[in-house]
Amino acid sequence: MATKLAPACRSIALPAPLPLDSGQALDRVKIAYETYGELAADRGNAILVCHALTGDQHLASPHPITGKPGWWDRMVGPGKPIDTNRFHVICANVIGSCMGSTGPASLASDGKPYGMRFPVITIRDMVRAQIALLDALGIARLHAVVGGSMGGMQVLSLAANFPDRVERVLAIATTARHSAQNIAFHEVGRQAIMADPNWQAGDYYSTETSPDAGLAVARMAAHITYLSETGLTEKFGRRLQERDEKGFGFDADFQIESYLRYQGLTFTSRFDANSYLYITRAMDYFDLAEEHGGKLADAFAASRARFFLVSFDTDWLYPTAESRSVVHALNAAGAPVSFLELSAPFGHDSFLLDVPALDRVIRGFLEQ
């Protein structure tokens, strides 16, 4: 298991315990992060990018385990839409994750991994950690905060809870609250992990095994929700995998089966099952209106930032209606907001893929 805990290239130790929504506090917090581009002398050009559920700080540099390009390499770099010739781009691994920031695989004060002793965290707790990092880096005010999916939840939470810290807010393919269907899919994943005997109530770090089979099933179920039905039909349809006839067995006959199995399998080499439990829980707990007295507009009452919301027409995980409800709340709060539904065939994952219109939106909004 230890190999899944990649050494963070850069990290800081927070000077004080991090207060959590649960009422607990997290001691000795480490935040692993990456930066791209120079910080201006006036510290006014910093952009925080928040990553999604299984993302990490390796935004525009190779992943240390898989060796693949950073997850937003197409978006972040010199001359790219988030232009590192102009901006200082920061991306931190969220707490609860497994890429160097403190999470369930980290050592507790007794020198043993937390496992399920790790406190349940929320999206707002993740944002508190992001703010603590900015404090440590001496960045009082962000030029912008940007993120898709769970990254977008952090973006909205940061804008709501730390309104003085950001000038531009760009939330992509996201929601202000997890729906019953969102929770249901996550619960399937959690039950798949917890049903794996190798999970051992989360106490598997010292053993030779880990709940990879359960984690792979969780990833497979989630992966379906990231893609559109149309996209799946176009990409795979009912095409067979390296055979001319159906095999009349339980091997992967169809390309879609083979693809999903591969997605499940490779995921387990880079992600910790307990982190999957904790981060999905944080997402399911997310309800920005509830945090602010039940009215979403009130969440943004103190904001002075400009907002941009982007949704994708084929995203059925966080459909356009979810972004619209945030836009309506921002309108009600009197905040300046733009909204665009982009057409792209890839479903929820569109924010990670080749959608040139998204590039233009992001570049334009950041340079306004």
Add this chain to the structure above:
Amino acid sequence: MATKLAPACRSIALPAPLPLDSGQALDRVKIAYETYGELAADRGNAILVCHALTGDQHLASPHPITGKPGWWDRMVGPGKPIDTNRFHVICANVIGSCMGSTGPASLASDGKPYGMRFPVITIRDMVRAQIALLDALGIARLHAVVGGSMGGMQVLSLAANFPDRVERVLAIATTARHSAQNIAFHEVGRQAIMADPNWQAGDYYSTETSPDAGLAVARMAAHITYLSETGLTEKFGRRLQERDEKGFGFDADFQIESYLRYQGLTFTSRFDANSYLYITRAMDYFDLAEEHGGKLADAFAASRARFFLVSFDTDWLYPTAESRSVVHALNAAGAPVSFLELSAPFGHDSFLLDVPALDRVIRGFLEQ
């Protein structure tokens, strides 16, 4: 495990091996079935109802394990839309299932359960077994064949492959082929079962344990696809389960979590994991056009029946477009066909629930 093999109230042994699409033949096939209402002297009032993936022959009489009313009790009975005062209604457990018809838990010729030695079957194989039952019962021609979901697949397959055996064809909430997304969800369920160490490559019938944990996860994932996003929001939303505050743990905080866990758990008491593998495989293999040279209209070239297709506007498992494509094929084949998209909030499961318009459609079509 043996308790999951309910004694069939009525069954027949087929006199000859059943030929299968795989090229194999299934020996010593038993078909468990139920009937409701009297068969007319001219044998002209028989209606075959085909059940869905996890359904059974207990259409309108209590389930022998759960004690619950038959799965279509609201639709079938004296004076009900499928009126047993007029019609002789037959419902048989599909082969591959676990309610008395031959399936993977049945004993092979060596006296041991088939397990994964059971041949992979298709929807057409299930229909062959239905026809063999009709032969044994002396019913040459059905007044109608009716079914929803996988039952609808059998309905279409029977109409296509045995056109002389039926006068009216009523297919509800179904499709003529499984899409990549349909296959993907089933593959998640199969992988969940096969990842359960108690599955033991399907050879668990003589042990004290069975892959209930994996089967429960499979059921949970599938169950989400049976409900609509709107229905889930209306029924559960983000309401908490018997608590006022979030628990900051991994118990079922939300009602939707509790509901899904219950669905998974109770399912394992009445269904066999290997049957789930085989029946989902049969559904994934279903492509009625492919069976008939690639053109769906050709599947219905020999039909002289009247058709009625019904879809539900909130069904995202087999959406209306799937029914429409069948209707277009029937139009191209010159077959008389009616089509209705019904509005109901329950998603795919609408065909099992209280949708009065469906009652009227079914009654009207059968009595024409």
